[in-house]
Structure formats: structure tokens, C-alpha cells
Amino acid sequence: MSHGSEEVASATIELLEARLARLSYLLTGNTDWTGTPSGPQKPASLDDTVSRRLIRLERELEKLSRAVPAVRDLIQLHDRFPDLFNPTPPRDIPEHLSPRTLASIVLSYATAFPETASRLTSLNDLPIPDATTSASLIAMQPRLDRMAQTQEEQAATLSELRVRTARVLQRWYEVGVMGSGECWAEWEGRLEGLEREVRRREVIREKRENEI
Known part of the structure; x- marks a missing residue:
């Protein structure tokens, strides 16, 4: 192994040992009399x-x-938007941008500064709700949960009733409306047949009377 490789390996080991010592201190918070984390x-x-x-x-x-x-x-909220709970890492100013370009970027967001400041001021002006009111709302949460469950059960019942009503209407249409229409059509056909038979007999009777 060359001398340069030995230096790189030694520096790498020292860096790993320093990181391990830092982790040990973060986990335990204890050190010995020399300051080495235990x-x-x-x-x-x-x-x-x-x-x-x-x-x-x-x-x-x-x-x-x-x-x-x-x-x-x-x-x-953490599962849907995990970025909200992670601090934004600081970013270095890009060196390839000129001061004029950086100034234009900052000025493009200048209109958002007063709006943000006014919103923060309005938040400070909002009154803090009374603790008794918050406690009463928290105490009402079980009742609200039961009401929400009852509402879900009622919604399921209404959905079932809608399906049953649709089936009843379909049955009434098939039996009442269409069945009655078929019955009236049959009766009308029978009446037409009777009328033709009556007319035929009248014609026969008139012919017999004329022959006499």
C-alpha cells in the first residue's frame, strides 16, 4: 500500500471514530474525565x-x-405531507448568478412580504378562545362521534330504502301499468270482435228481411 493510500485510510478511520464518538454522546450524554464519550x-x-x-x-x-x-x-397530516415536518435545509447562494440576477429574484417576491406580514399580524390579533369553551368542545367529542355513527347508520338505511323503493316502483310499473295496459288491450280486442260479430248478424238479418 502506498503512503498516500495509508493516509487516506487513516483519515477515514479517524473520521468514522469521531462520528461514532458523537453518536455515543448523543445516545448517552456521558463522558469520562478525559472528555471521551462513554x-x-x-x-x-x-x-x-x-x-x-x-x-x-x-x-x-x-x-x-x-x-x-x-x-x-x-x-x-404527517403521512400526506411529510415535508411540513422536515426543516428546510439551508442552501448556499449560487456563485454563477450575478448580483443583478439575485436582486431581481428577491424583488420578484417583494409583494409577498407585506401580505405575509399582514397575515401574521392578523393572527396575533385573533383572540385566544376560552379554556372552558375548548374543554366543553372536547367533552362533546364522544357525543359527536356517536352522532356521526348514527348519521352513517341513517345514511345506510336511507340507501337501502331507496333501493327498495326503486324495486317497488319497478314492480308497480310492470304489474300495474304494463299489466293494466295489456288487459285493456285484450278487452278492446274482444270488444272489436263482438262488434264485428254483431254487424255481421245484422247484415244477415237485413238480407233475410229483404228477401222476404
Whole structure:
């Protein structure tokens, strides 16, 4: 191995050791008398491992989301828009742009600054709702949930009634309207046959009378 490769390998190992020490300090927050971060202690049991603790936290979060609608809404918001919960990383000013171009970019957003400031000011002017009102609204949440469930059941019942009504109307149309039409058509045909028979007999009678 060449001398340059040894230096690169040594620098890489030192960098990894520094990152490992930084991670150890973030996990434990303890250092020895020399300032070197101490490693994390071995868990006393399997339940104290990081994986088991994460599983317990996920279960507790799931229970909390089922019990508190606000937490459930927050989790859904995080799933739909994860970028809202991630801080925007700082970006360096591109060196290839001239000051005139940078100024034009900043000035293009100048109209948004007063609008944003007025909105923030209006938020500051909004009164904070009374705690008793918020507590009463929170206490009403179970009733609202029951009412929402009742509304869903009523909507399902109405949907079933609509289907049954459509079937009854279809049956009434097929039996009442179309059946009556067919019956009237049959009666009309029979009447026409009787009228033809009566006329035929009248013609025969008139011929007999004329012959006499």
C-alpha cells in the first residue's frame, strides 16, 4: 500500500471514530474525565433493547391516535405531507448568478412580504378562545362521534330504502301499468270482435228481411 493510500485510510478511520464518538454522546450524554464519550450501557433485559422500546412506543402512539382525534389527524397530516415536518435545509447562494440576477429574484417576491406580514399580524390579533369553551368542545367529542355513527347508520338505511323503493316502483310499473295496459288491450280486442260479430248478424238479418 502506498503512503498516500495509508493516509487516506487513516483519515477515514479517524473520521468514522469521531462520528461514532458523537453518536455515543448523543445516545448517552456521558463522558469520562478525559472528555471521551462513554458508550451506551448494555440493556438489562430484552425488553430494554432499542427495538423493543420502539415497538412499545409505536403501540402507545397507536392507542393515543385511537383515543385522541387530534393526534390521529396529526399523524394523517404527517403521512400526506411529510415535508411540513422536515426543516428546510439551508442552501448556499449560487456563485454563477450575478448580483443583478439575485436582486431581481428577491424583488420578484417583494409583494409577498407585506401580505405575509399582514397575515401574521392578523393572527396575533385573533383572540385566544376560552379554556372552558375548548374543554366543553372536547367533552362533546364522544357525543359527536356517536352522532356521526348514527348519521352513517341513517345514511345506510336511507340507501337501502331507496333501493327498495326503486324495486317497488319497478314492480308497480310492470304489474300495474304494463299489466293494466295489456288487459285493456285484450278487452278492446274482444270488444272489436263482438262488434264485428254483431254487424255481421245484422247484415244477415237485413238480407233475410229483404228477401222476404
